[in-house]
Amino acid sequence: MRLRPCAMVGLMALVAGPALLAAQEPPLRQRIDAELRAAWQREKLTPAPRADDAAFLRRIYLDLAGTIPSYEEAKQFLADTDADRRTKLIDKLLADPRFAAHQAQVWDLVFFGRNPPNGDATRKRDGFRKWLAEQFAKEVSYDRWVRGLLLAEEGDTGLFYVQYRSRIEETTVAVSRIFMGTQLQCARCHDHPYEPVTQRDFYGMAGFFARLTFSENAGGKQRRYTVGEKSTGEVLFSGSAKEQRPGKKGDPVKPKFLGGPPLDEPPLPKDFKEPKAPAKPLFSRKEKFVAWLTAPDNPYFTKAVANRVWAQFMGRGQVHPVDDLSDKNTPTHPELFQAMTRALAEHKRDLKWFIREIVNTDAYQLASTGKDADPLPPYYERARVRPLSAEEMVAALREGTGTNAANRLAGKPAPEGATSEYMARYFGEPTNGRGDFQASLQAHLFMNNSGNIRQMLYQRKGSLSDELAKSKAPWPDKVDRLFLTVLTRLPRPEERERFVAFLTSEPRADQLIQDAIWALVNCAEFRFNH
Amino acid sequence: MNPHVTRRAMLKRLVVGAGGAAVANFGGLFNSQTIADEVRRSxxxxxxxxxxxxxxxxxxxxxxxxxxxxxxxxxxxxxxxxxxxxxxxxxxxxxxxxxxxxxxxxxxxxxxxxxxxxxxxxxxxxxxxxxxxxxxxxxxxxxxxxxxxxxxxxxxxxxxxxxxxxxxxxxxxxxxxxxxxxxFASSGSTPEAVRRRADLLRFVEESSAREHRAEPFQAHRLAQERAWRLQRTRNVFNIxxxxxxxxxxxxxxxxxxxxxxxxxxxxxxxxxxxxxxxxxxxxxxxxxxxxxxxxxxxxxxxxxxxxxxxxxxxxxxxxxxxxxxxxxxxxxxxxxxxxxxxxxxxxxxxxxxxxxxxxxxxxxxxxxxxxxxxxxxxxxxxxxxxxxxxxxxxxxxxxxxxxxxxxxxxxxxxxxx
Structure with a gap:
């Protein structure tokens, strides 16, 4: 019989102790490549060649900084002959403030999605993202910032709970899905059909959130929420959905850790009366839950984040989808999954360390090209292809059209109108329910025809069209600059030839230049991180 | 084996129609979303x-x-x-x-x-x-x-x-x-200008399609073609x-x-x-x-x-x-x-x-x-x-x-x- 991964992790830690193991083991990046290579041999797969520098450059910028490199950054990197140039670029980007901001954006979407409930309260999340970015900038470990998030006592962290407010079943589903990679929603109405999770387990978990309170201070733009906790209040369990009857109230369920013991809770003092606006409860269930969740020996927490971050960079979780770590859903690379979970625990759940290991692997740096059409190869024998998020699209458009450069020269940004809102609407959720990419007609019409995009192509001092129009360089050089700025690569010979012909087909090139940029920002290569 | 891999592999071979019947898929499908499209239409x-x-x-x-x-x-x-x-x-x-x-x-x-x-x-x-x-x-x-x-x-x-x-x-x-x-349904440019830049974009896509064959690329290109086809239908809307x-x-x-x-x-x-x-x-x-x-x-x-x-x-x-x-x-x-x-x-x-x-x-x-x-x-x-x-x-x-x-x-x- 094979031990389940979570049991193994616990066992290994007990036997050897983390420090000892760390001393013996090679860096995680080597372990990853060795395990993946072994799987390719076993599955008789030929890996794609190493991505060329230009492909790597675009990919690593988008993954770590959430945008494409500027023309100058691209030129500089492609001229670099240092053998360690990739590792050095990775280190540079991991230290760039854009890294923290981008990770905050990625996690913000994990927590809220595109259409969070309670939209009035959760629409403006600048403060929440700022708090998250600070955690990444200060290199706060994952368990520590999750603790801060779920205690909901600093900054706008409370917004995570505020989206569900008193619907604690939703809170329970979200917390267990995101932080534990566990799907509990089935057990909400009946015992889980395929997993050993009962409805009582579900309400046992819900009990930890039953006493949260929400108070709103100030209204309008200043609206802030304070999440508090009472000393009383229970979840009522009234049987399966089938047994529900009007008027049936149900029995209180004591909090119980999933797969663990019930919460040991002191009784309330006799004659206790709940104060009107309790700041702190006599005994905090929330704190107990957070302590259990983020403890080093929690059976779900570390492997869930290891899998999620792996998928963020490698495309597919070793358990896929990333929030379904059940016994039925075994990892593609079980030994590697254990090893990386353990290593992340040993490194005190330092996500930046983990990310650095992943993006330094040969596997991450493979080409994405090849015959096979699967955008997320299950054995990682090619790099994944993923659409840019709406935020990455906006950032890449601003960089690729020279809008950023023009803004810097002007000393102020050009008015943007509703570009970001449109992009979120049309590019926000480009998948079906299963996560497969879908392209929408409206997204293309917006990119093709909107004034929002068109104005990025206009000649403004410093913009790409302006630079190309004013440059005295020969046309082939200008086409090189065009491609490097928009697509982060040089044109192929036939592309250079065709674009030179296009741009010189009329005496005045101004409109043709804008059309050429238009063609490149509308092409599939721009739309994806590949 | 990962059950989701199995699902994808299965989808590539089978098309499950609206009535639940499985229909063999002989076409070179690139994307599971388009599978429904291949189902015989009612x-x-x-x-x-x-x-x-x-x-x-x-x-x-x-x-x-x-x-x-x-x-x-x-x-x-x-x-x-x-x-x-x-x-x-x-x-x-x-x-x-x-x-x-x-x-x-x-x-x-x-x-x-x-x-x-x-x-x-x-x-x-x-x-x-x-x-x-x-x-x-x-x-x-x-x-x-x-x-x-x-x-x-x-x-x-x-x-x-x-x-x-x-x-x-x-x-x-x-x-x-x-x-x-x-x-956004129209660029406001002349048909000649629209065609000119569309030709250029098609050229770029054909050139990149030789290297980039993953499903999302193809889905993007098809949606772009659809955006252009919509332009062709303008007279339907002119009543x-x-x-x-x-x-x-x-x-x-x-x-x-x-x-x-x-x-x-x-x-x-x-x-x-x-x-x-x-x-x-x-x-x-x-x-x-x-x-x-x-x-x-x-x-x-x-x-x-x-x-x-x-x-x-x-x-x-x-x-x-x-x-x-x-x-x-x-x-x-x-x-x-x-x-x-x-x-x-x-x-x-x-x-x-x-x-x-x-x-x-x-x-x-x-x-x-x-x-x-x-x-x-x-x-x-x-x-x-x-x-x-x-x-x-x-x-x-x-x-x-x-x-x-x-x-x-x-x-x-x-x-x-």
């Missing part, structure tokens, strides 16, 4: 005439003459023995043999946003799942991604759910208030000349014009068209509102039925008339009727429907359903069945299975042909 179409705000059943198709709540409108006979409808629907009275009137709707969302969602998706709004509208589901199972036109087009005040978990391929395509192509002749039949109103546009779009192969009509939410002056609305609705709806019938399109086109709620039998002190979900009316016609049917009944004073209650789930199961879509077709949101209609939804066979 040729079914659907038009939803949406009574925004919620029409009063007692003042239209479920009149209660002699009751204290009857209101001032008189019933008239129709061409269906035993069915009387409101005097302000005289043209529809001549089409009653084509209608299936369901008088026993009992639904679960009494207010507008929830009701609009409910009566477009068959589900109550939920936090975790965004359900697709009827139009998106029809687009997926009855539409054709090869078409020049979008599969789901709508005008006026309509649904609020969009494509939900079915994804952007099935997103509704809105026309503006006047039934014209809306913003000014024909409207001069059709306005008499449809009534010279915005809603009438949009109904005429719906006919043009159905004829052009669009799977689902929704046309919204405003001003049913008559908490005050119910009778003034409803008389005015019926004067608009009667010629438009009957004109559309005539037109589809004459062109042989009605056979395959399901028509639905409904809003998000019905209205109270009781008349309030502002001569209005409020929201009512415990006994109201939906009318079906055309493809798949047994014409000349009255199903279910409210009790004599209209205060509730007497016979054969129909829930929103039942209605959607019936609609999907009429369209040849399996009401239990299953999709996934993450790991969670979701069915097209809620568990226990019952097909009302009595109204189907």
């Amino acid at each position: 040729g079914k179409r659907c038009i939803l005439l949406w009574a925004n705000g919620g029409a009063s059943q007692i003042d239209t198709f479920d009149m209660k003459p002699g009751q204290p709540t009857a209101g001032p409108f008189r019933p008239i006979n129709t061409n269906l023995a035993g069915l009387q409808i409101c005097e302000y629907l005289p043209r529809m009275a001549r089409h009653a043999d084509k209608l299936a009137v369901i008088r026993s709707m009992h639904t679960s969302e009494p207010d507008h946003p929830g009701g609009i969602y409910l009566m477009h998706t068959g589900y109550r709004p939920a936090v975790a799942v965004s359900h697709p509208e009827l139009g998106a589901m029809t687009a997926k199972y009855c539409g054709s991604l090869d078409s020049d036109l979008p599969d789901f087009i709508r005008m006026g005040s309509t649904g609020n759910g969009g494509a939900g978990y079915l994804g952007p391929l099935y997103q509704p395509f809105g026309l503006d208030r006047n039934g014209r192509l809306s913003q 000014d000349q024909e409207w001069a002749r059709a306005r008499e039949r449809y009534g010279d109103t915005g809603f009438g014009r949009n109904c005429f546009m719906a006919r043009k779009l159905i004829e052009a192969g669009v799977a689902f068209v929704e046309v919204g009509q405003e001003n049913y939410d008559s908490h005050a002056d119910n009778f003034v509102c409803h008389k005015a609305n019926m004067n608009i609705l009667d010629p438009a709806w009957s004109g559309l039925l005539d037109d589809l019938h004459e062109r042989g399109l009605l056979r395959n086109t399901l028509m639905i008339w409904m809003g998000e709620v019905g209205r109270t039998p009781g008349i309030n002190n502002r001569v209005g009727r409020d929201h009512f979900v415990r006994g109201w009316t939906v009318v079906l016609a055309g493809g798949g429907v047994r014409g000349g049917t009255v199903y279910g009944a409210t009790n004599p004073n209209g205060n509730g359903v007497r016979d054969n209650p129909v829930t929103e789930g039942d209605l959607f199961a019936t609609i999907y069945t009429a369209l040849g879509i399996n009401p239990r077709v299953r999709h996934f949101v993450g790991t969670r299975p979701i069915w097209a209609t809620p568990e226990g939804a019952r097909v009302v066979r009595e109204v189907l042909a």
Whole structure:
């Protein structure tokens, strides 16, 4: 019989102790490549060649900084002959403030999605993202910032709970899905059909959130929420959905850790009366839950984040989808999954360390090209292809059209109108329910025809069209600059030839230049991180 | 092996049709979303005439003459023995043999946003799942991604759910208030300039397609082609000349014009068209509102039925008339009727429907359903069945299975042909 991964992790830690193991083991990046290579041999797969520098450059910028490199950054990197140039670029980007901001954006979407409930309260999340970015900038470990998030006592962290407010079943589903990679929603109405999770387990978990309170201070733009906790209040369990009857109230369920013991809770003092606006409860269930969740020996927490971050960079979780770590859903690379979970625990759940290991692997740096059409190869024998998020699209458009450069020269940004809102609407959720990419007609019409995009192509001092129009360089050089700025690569010979012909087909090139940029920002290569 | 890999591998070989039958897939499919497109098409179409705000059943198709709540409108006979409808629907009275009137709707969302969602998706709004509208589901199972036109087009005040978990391929395509192509549909450049830059983009795609073959690249390129094809269809949307002749039949109103546009779009192969009509939410002056609305609705709806019938399109086109709620039998002190979900009316016609049917009944004073209650789930199961879509077709949101209609939804066979 094979031990389940979570049991193994616990066992290994007990036997050897983390420090000892760390001393013996090679860096995680080597372990990853060795395990993946072994799987390719076993599955008789030929890996794609190493991505060329230009492909790597675009990919690593988008993954770590959430945008494409500027023309100058691209030129500089492609001229670099240092053998360690990739590792050095990775280190540079991991230290760039854009890294923290981008990770905050990625996690913000994990927590809220595109259409969070309670939209009035959760629409403006600048403060929440700022708090998250600070955690990444200060290199706060994952368990520590999750603790801060779920205690909901600093900054706008409370917004995570505020989206569900008193619907604690939703809170329970979200917390267990995101932080534990566990799907509990089935057990909400009946015992889980395929997993050993009962409805009582579900309400046992819900009990930890039953006493949260929400108070709103100030209204309008200043609206802030304070999440508090009472000393009383229970979840009522009234049987399966089938047994529900009007008027049936149900029995209180004591909090119980999933797969663990019930919460040991002191009784309330006799004659206790709940104060009107309790700041702190006599005994905090929330704190107990957070302590259990983020403890080093929690059976779900570390492997869930290891899998999620792996998928963020490698495309597919070793358990896929990333929030379904059940016994039925075994990892593609079980030994590697254990090893990386353990290593992340040993490194005190330092996500930046983990990310650095992943993006330094040969596997991450493979080409994405090849015959096979699967955008997320299950054995990682090619790099994944993923659409840019709406935020990455906006950032890449601003960089690729020279809008950023023009803004810097002007000393102020050009008015943007509703570009970001449109992009979120049309590019926000480009998948079906299963996560497969879908392209929408409206997204293309917006990119093709909107004034929002068109104005990025206009000649403004410093913009790409302006630079190309004013440059005295020969046309082939200008086409090189065009491609490097928009697509982060040089044109192929036939592309250079065709674009030179296009741009010189009329005496005045101004409109043709804008059309050429238009063609490149509308092409599939721009739309994806590949 | 990872079960999701198995699923993808399986999808590549099998296409599961709307009826649940597996069809071998011989084409070189690139994308699981397009698999539905490869399924043999039923040729079914659907038009939803949406009574925004919620029409009063007692003042239209479920009149209660002699009751204290009857209101001032008189019933008239129709061409269906035993069915009387409101005097302000005289043209529809001549089409009653084509209608299936369901008088026993009992639904679960009494207010507008929830009701609009409910009566477009068959589900109550939920936090975790965004359900697709009827139009998106029809687009997926009855539409054709090869078409020049979008599969789901709508005008006026309509649904609020969009494509939900079915994804952007099935997103509704809105026309503006006047039934014209809306913003972003055109670049405003000369055709020559548009062609010039389109040629350049096609060249770039062909060049990159040699290296980049992953599914998403291909999906992107196809959607771009679709955006260009839409430009080719501009004349479908230009109905000014024909409207001069059709306005008499449809009534010279915005809603009438949009109904005429719906006919043009159905004829052009669009799977689902929704046309919204405003001003049913008559908490005050119910009778003034409803008389005015019926004067608009009667010629438009009957004109559309005539037109589809004459062109042989009605056979395959399901028509639905409904809003998000019905209205109270009781008349309030502002001569209005409020929201009512415990006994109201939906009318079906055309493809798949047994014409000349009255199903279910409210009790004599209209205060509730007497016979054969129909829930929103039942209605959607019936609609999907009429369209040849399996009401239990299953999709996934993450790991969670979701069915097209809620568990226990019952097909009302009595109204189907």
